[in-house]
Amino acid sequence: MQRRRWMLVILILGLGLGIVVLPAVAEDSKKQIEDDYELYQIFADTLDQVERNYVKDISRRELMEAAIQGVLNKLDPYSNYIRPDDIGRFKSTVESQFGGIGIQIGVEKGQLKVISPLVGTPAYRAGMLAGDLILEINGQSTAGISIDEAVKQLKGEAGSKVSLVIQHPGSIKKEPLSITREWVHIETVLGDRRKPNDAWDFMLDHDRKIGYVRITAFSRDTAADLKKALVELQNNGMRGLIVDLRFNPGGLLTSAIEVSDLFIPSGRIVSTKGRNTVERSWEAEKKGTFEGFPMAVLVNHYSASASEIFSACMQDHKRAVVIGERTWGKGSVQNVIELEGGKSALKLTTASYHRPSGKNIHRFPDSKDGDEWGVIPDAGFELSLNRSQTEELILARRDRDIVPGHRDEPKDEPPSDAVASEAQPSEAAQPTETRLEEAKPDEEKPAEAKPEEAGKPEDPKAEESEADDPKAVESEAKKPSPESSEARPAESKPVDDRPIEADKPTEGDGPTEGDGPAVDSPSAAESKSEAQEAGPAKFVDLQLQKALDYLTQEIARAN
Numbered sequence: 001m002q003r004r005r006w007m008l009v010i011l012i013l014g015l016g017l018g019i020v021v022l023p024a025v026a027e028d029s030k031k032q033i034e035d036d037y038e039l040y041q042i043f044a045d046t047l048d049q050v051e052r053n054y055v056k057d058i059s060r061r062e063l064m065e066a067a068i069q070g071v072l073n074k075l076d077p078y079s080n081y082i083r084p085d086d087i088g089r090f091k092s093t094v095e096s097q098f099g100g101i102g103i104q105i106g107v108e109k110g111q112l113k114v115i116s117p118l119v120g121t122p123a124y125r126a127g128m129l130a131g132d133l134i135l136e137i138n139g140q141s142t143a144g145i146s147i148d149e150a151v152k153q154l155k156g157e158a159g160s161k162v163s164l165v166i167q168h169p170g171s172i173k174k175e176p177l178s179i180t181r182e183w184v185h186i187e188t189v190l191g192d193r194r195k196p197n198d199a200w201d202f203m204l205d206h207d208r209k210i211g212y213v214r215i216t217a218f219s220r221d222t223a224a225d226l227k228k229a230l231v232e233l234q235n236n237g238m239r240g241l242i243v244d245l246r247f248n249p250g251g252l253l254t255s256a257i258e259v260s261d262l263f264i265p266s267g268r269i270v271s272t273k274g275r276n277t278v279e280r281s282w283e284a285e286k287k288g289t290f291e292g293f294p295m296a297v298l299v300n301h302y303s304a305s306a307s308e309i310f311s312a313c314m315q316d317h318k319r320a321v322v323i324g325e326r327t328w329g330k331g332s333v334q335n336v337i338e339l340e341g342g343k344s345a346l347k348l349t350t351a352s353y354h355r356p357s358g359k360n361i362h363r364f365p366d367s368k369d370g371d372e373w374g375v376i377p378d379a380g381f382e383l384s385l386n387r388s389q390t391e392e393l394i395l396a397r398r399d400r401d402i403v404p405g406h407r408d409e410p411k412d413e414p415p416s417d418a419v420a421s422e423a424q425p426s427e428a429a430q431p432t433e434t435r436l437e438e439a440k441p442d443e444e445k446p447a448e449a450k451p452e453e454a455g456k457p458e459d460p461k462a463e464e465s466e467a468d469d470p471k472a473v474e475s476e477a478k479k480p481s482p483e484s485s486e487a488r489p490a491e492s493k494p495v496d497d498r499p500i501e502a503d504k505p506t507e508g509d510g511p512t513e514g515d516g517p518a519v520d521s522p523s524a525a526e527s528k529s530e531a532q533e534a535g536p537a538k539f540v541d542l543q544l545q546k547a548l549d550y551l552t553q554e555i556a557r558a559n
Contacts, residue, residue: 250305274351329363
């Protein structure tokens, strides 16, 4: 009985309900406090009974965490508790960087395999190749190891060492490696294909001067990295730009605002409203704006949160045409509140965000297809892919992203460029934090490869747009959903003051515009970009092709 009383006192004090205030408050307030006291007493009694009499021993921490999760389960899908064991991955996700060696990994037929080294990382410099088998980590066999355990062993403090035994594709020789971990930055701004030096080539069509950037998540460094790519494209005479946000689950609110501000000279970018928060809005600034060229933004069902903020902003300001499928519909902002001095955190939905037009983005549980939510492609530019086409797109992109790696080739092994096609991670299903934040899509998604070491966007003290689960480096195989399957990032962390939070992608909305006259643009069948020709045999990215056709028309019209 004594223990129960102490538990009750602690609960009351923790919630700021000191009995000493009773005489000083109004009758209504006193009644409310008394009612609350009775409710807390029920909770304390229940906890005490379970702890003392349940058939199995359960720790008090387990019970309290379960109670916290029970409270949050009554809220929306994006509010959740981040346990101490998960806080590191959560932070690395937000920051898109982590301490590790810089590889994407997957498990295939029970063996731990390198999907791709990350350019410029310790693993890349050490000569690890796509397709390498990792046989041992720190003297322990990896036979039957899970992705999570492999990521855990490969990650570590920058400056610490990890010992590996690897086997290159086509070789029977086992090679020991000792690699010093570093802070690994996860790229969130990608091109369509790589140059000979493994850097991204952001010019999709060199003849028409059409640029292409893929933004995989909105992390702390996304705007700065995108600006570098845009400067490079402008220096090379860019006349049109495609921004690909397909499968992008979101990330930080600040990042979405900064990226949007790169393309519009003035006007509202986004606004947020909440029950207990001050209404805020963000306006674009003229300085540093990239203008004077047409744009197309590609979205699909799995584009969420920060992706929807950007695409809605471009659409409402008529800065770009939106092409593809209706987006996920995540329009809520989560505030990340540190608990236990930063050892754990509470991610709580505190506001909703609205596009420049003031229209709603969020898809509520009872929302119907005819309701206003998400971002809908412009009129004449809606182009949905079926499941088979979506899987083809994912596989084609995954193969494009593989970096074979560089090293002096031993005579008994095939050249490194023969390895890329062998890195086929197995697919296991996982959600995304995308964290779309974790909102799970209604349909099953194809899996993708995740970086084993990365973690993605989030900072235990911010607001986030969540759609987020950017991928990290020492990863697994990825899926189009915010989460992945068997391969995962080992670590990565984007952290920002104000993550936006999107959960996992689901669906979207937006204003429309007609197709212009068919100037003399090539058809999808006859006009393939170099990048497409270089891709998997016969695979044609129909949504990308539609964007190319549109920009070709706009460029011709401008001439």
